[in-house]
């Protein structure tokens with residue numbers, strides 16, 4: 001179990017993590033979801049003692065990470081897949097890690113097998129693809145057979161087969177009763193892997209709930225209706241929980257009423273409807289909506305507004 005209490009991290013004037021509290025339970029995959037720069041890596045680094053909190057604390061199985069006698073057996077983490085000695089082979093890298101933590105050579109072979117590194121285990125890590133490097137990072141995280149596994153963006157650089165493999169691995173580890181904490185900026189990935197989601201934006205928690213609850217919360221029926229008489233249809237549909245907005249050209253966007261009941265109401269009132277399109281709110285849309293104000297850099301911020309001809313600011317005149 002991981003417990004964060006009022007955890008904050010500032011880098012000078014920059015607040016990377018801002019008074020965050022959450023619990024990551026064993027026996028589940030918990031997804032840590034947020035846009036770039038939201039504070040996921042910083043939080044994960046604080047969990048394993050690589051960054052010192054400015055305030056607050058975080059405990060792993062009841063103790064700060066550094067207090068555990070055999071931390072690698074307690075917590076396995078993939079935080080930066082590139083942080084390896086590039087001249088060593090994957091096997092030698094794992095052997096060296098194992099030797100310094102009293103872990104057997106047998107376990108090294110087990111994790112090589114488990115992560116599918118067998119065919120490249122004797123090759124120099126420097127020549128590894130992003131995906132192979134990622135698998136090596138996961139092998140290191142699993143070396144101590146830890147109760148708690150923390151993986152920062154584990155599917156980064158993996159091909160579809162690799163993504164599936166991480167998904168099965170995470171689910172398998174959780175089914176053995178371990179605490180599994182995975183970060184991602186992709187809702188679609190988390191939706192298929194996690195049981196529980198913690199969503200972070202600009203260093204603050206914006207959602208912390210079982211994935212089923214998050215999906216259910218987004219399950220609003222939205223229907224686009226085109227009619228000759230939008231006003232009358234809106235009046236006729238007026239009921240608690242039903243809302244409608246009139247868009248251009250007789251187009252209505254209706255929430256809270258299913259398409260059939262909209263059609264029935266229109267028929268009763270003899271209002272002509274010539275388009276009726278149920279809209280699916282995808283989980284990805286819901287996530288974008290949830291984090292819209294919490295994205296650190298938006299693509300539009302990076303695009304210069306074009307200046308219409310003849311309205312230049314006077315430069316060069």
Ligand SMILES: Nc1ncnc2c1ncn2[C@@H]1O[C@H](COP(=O)(O)OP(=O)(O)OP(=O)(O)O)[C@@H](O)[C@H]1O
Pocket residue numbers: 011014015016034035036037038039040041042043185296
């Ligand atoms: N060592 C540092 N010095 C200064 N600022 C930092 C440092 N590390 C992180 N930050 C800033 O803190 C904020 C959170 O960064 P963090 O890497 O934790 O986010 P993230 O959610 O992991 O994002 P990403 O998905 O891009 O890795 C960002 O604004 C980042 O620029």
